[in-house]
Amino acid sequence: MNASDDRNIRAERVALGISLAVVLAVLGGIASMMVDRGPDDARFTLTVADVRPEGDEHHVRVVVRNDGGRTAENVQVVAELRLPGQEPSEGEQLVQFLAGSAEEEVVFVFPDDPTPGQLTLRVASYTLP
Amino acid sequence: MAAERHSGARVELHDAVRGYSGGMLFGVPLLYTMEVWWVGGHTTPVQMLLVLALTFVVVLALNLTGGFRGRDDGTTAGVLQDSLEALAIGLVSSAVVLVVLREIGPGVPPQVALGKVIYEAMPFAMGVSLARHFLQGGRVDPDGEDGSRPEPASRVNATVADLGAAAVGAIFVALNIAPTDEVPMLTAAMPPLWLMALVVLSLVSTYLIVFAAGFGDVDARRQQQGVLQHPWTETLASYLVALLVAGVLLALFQQFDSKDPWTDMLSQIVVLGLPAAVGGAAGRLAV
Numbered sequence: 001m002n003a004s005d006d007r008n009i010r011a012e013r014v015a016l017g018i019s020l021a022v023v024l025a026v027l028g029g030i031a032s033m034m035v036d037r038g039p040d041d042a043r044f045t046l047t048v049a050d051v052r053p054e055g056d057e058h059h060v061r062v063v064v065r066n067d068g069g070r071t072a073e074n075v076q077v078v079a080e081l082r083l084p085g086q087e088p089s090e091g092e093q094l095v096q097f098l099a100g101s102a103e104e105e106v107v108f109v110f111p112d113d114p115t116p117g118q119l120t121l122r123v124a125s126y127t128l129p
Numbered sequence: 130m131a132a133e134r135h136s137g138a139r140v141e142l143h144d145a146v147r148g149y150s151g152g153m154l155f156g157v158p159l160l161y162t163m164e165v166w167w168v169g170g171h172t173t174p175v176q177m178l179l180v181l182a183l184t185f186v187v188v189l190a191l192n193l194t195g196g197f198r199g200r201d202d203g204t205t206a207g208v209l210q211d212s213l214e215a216l217a218i219g220l221v222s223s224a225v226v227l228v229v230l231r232e233i234g235p236g237v238p239p240q241v242a243l244g245k246v247i248y249e250a251m252p253f254a255m256g257v258s259l260a261r262h263f264l265q266g267g268r269v270d271p272d273g274e275d276g277s278r279p280e281p282a283s284r285v286n287a288t289v290a291d292l293g294a295a296a297v298g299a300i301f302v303a304l305n306i307a308p309t310d311e312v313p314m315l316t317a318a319m320p321p322l323w324l325m326a327l328v329v330l331s332l333v334s335t336y337l338i339v340f341a342a343g344f345g346d347v348d349a350r351r352q353q354q355g356v357l358q359h360p361w362t363e364t365l366a367s368y369l370v371a372l373l374v375a376g377v378l379l380a381l382f383q384q385f386d387s388k389d390p391w392t393d394m395l396s397q398i399v400v401l402g403l404p405a406a407v408g409g410a411a412g413r414l415a416v
Contacts (some may be wrong), residue, residue, distance in 0.1 A: 010138030015145070019217035025221055026181065026243065033240050033389050034174040043241045059308065071171035099170040101238035 030067040041101070042072035049105065051114060058110050062121060064095055072098050072126040079108045083117035098126075116119035132235065143271075148218045148257035150342035153334050154411055155256025156223060158302065160249055161311045166232055169245030177247050182252045184219070188212045191258035219254030220246060229326050231318050238377070265341045288357050291413055295367035298412020299374040299405035300348070306404055307378035316396045324399050329408045331371075336364045338410040345414050367413060371405035372398055378405075 049061040064077055075095040082088045089109035098104055133255060156338045159165050172180070189212040227233045233242040306312065319327070340360045357366045376398045378384055385394045 008137035011141045011338065012210075014138075015141045015214060018212040019210075022211060022217040022220055026247070027178075029239065030174045030181075033177075033243070074174060095165055096160050098171065099238055099241040101234070102170075107295050 009061070018095050034096070036038065040069050042066050042068040042070050042098070042102075042126060044072075044123045048076065048119070048121070053113070054109075056111065058109065059107045059113055060094075060119070062106050062108065063103050064099055064106060064123070066098045069100040071100060071129050073129050074125075074127040076124040076126065077106055078122055078124045080120045081110050081114050081117050082111070082120075083112055083114075084110070092124075139168055143341070145214075145218060145262045146336045146337050147342040147344070148215060149222050150334070150338040151258075151260025152219055152222050152253040152255055152256040152346070153258065153338060155252035156219070156226075156249065157407045158305060159252045159311070160223070160226055160230065161306045161315075161404055163309075165248050166245055169243075169248040170241045172244040172248070173373050177244060178252065181216075184247075184254050185212060186411040187251075188215045188254050188258045190220075191255065192355060212358060216250070216254050219250040222257075223249035223253045226330070229323065230315055230316075230328050231323055236296055247396050260344075275389050288383045291357070291363055292366060292370050294412040294415060295370045295409035296374055296412070298415070299371040299409040300378070301373075302408025303378050303405035307375070307384065308382040312379070312384060312397050315400045317392065319396060319400065324396055327399055328405055331403045332368055334345075334403075335368060335371075335406045335410040337361065338407070339364070339413055357360050363413075367409050368402070368406050371409045372402045374409075375401035379386070380398060 004079040043066070045065045046064075047063045047065070049063050052059045052061070060079070062077070062079070062125055064075065065073070066072055066075075070118065073096065076095045077100050080088075080094075089112070090109050093106040095104045095106065098099050100113065189208065192211045192215065220379050224233070227242075227245055231247055244306070257280060341353065351360060357363055374392070379394075379397055379401060384397060
């Protein structure tokens, strides 16, 4: 076996080592998911990220987070704004797919500034995949 | 001596490029399928292991008959090694493309990202293993029997053939994706910098498929004389053809119209441009 063959074998071993590392990293990721599953059912947290006036309207950006381990589909998010002396305003958003530990941003549009009022956010329903 | 020193690494790199190119040809359509992104998002660890194992078994079976390397290695160890490397190339390639398409990134939970990569790696790894069987036909030697340079008419014909084949291949692949919701979905989440990354990925991938992976008669193709026949010129021209095809198909399927902002139209064209360009590369290899 000459020097060229040695180098070819070395290069093959490097390629094999890199491939093995990639596959082992993926298997390690799967194993860590098995160990650290967290709560199974979907659980939601809703947080107002900001309120932005746009012309005559007010855009309320809300972060919807699934704190559970299970994916939820068709997550229905409802926002209700109560201002003194006025009829309540409502908005509804549908998040099609929200995996466990994932979050999505939705925006509700209200005609009035929600700051002096009471804004209630809740998840009204979702579908199990 | 210097050439020998690098020859082993060069062979491995060439094999990896060939594998990546085969993977792209096979894997691109499924990369643009939202159902695959979703199923990756709610897959249990056990299901991921099963998919990974199934992918490895299929790749092993394919490598027993061919593989992606340019040389034959009939030993069991060689086949196992090739299968492991095909799987790794599939995992890394699908991860890179999913990052560029912004389907995985910092905001995506690790288990969701891993699920998407594993599912998308299935067709990629199969394509890697089939790479050596792809499109073995080559370009007819452009030189005449006496070694003279080809007549000007044949040089123009070669350009027309290349661009025509690029168009047909682009239509073949992009036609399946253009009417679907994936393109607007991907476009909506893609800022300009990522679109530029997608353009670069499209150009590099199609260059690799046609000129670096070793499919068909690469030497004859590189020596082709004529208009737009330099490898990078041909790559660029074919990419422009792919973008044109993507634009026509998107308009045909009413994904946009003249009232939409030009930025949105351009973004959708670039997003569909990747699979169209890969299809165009396959078309050029077939001619």
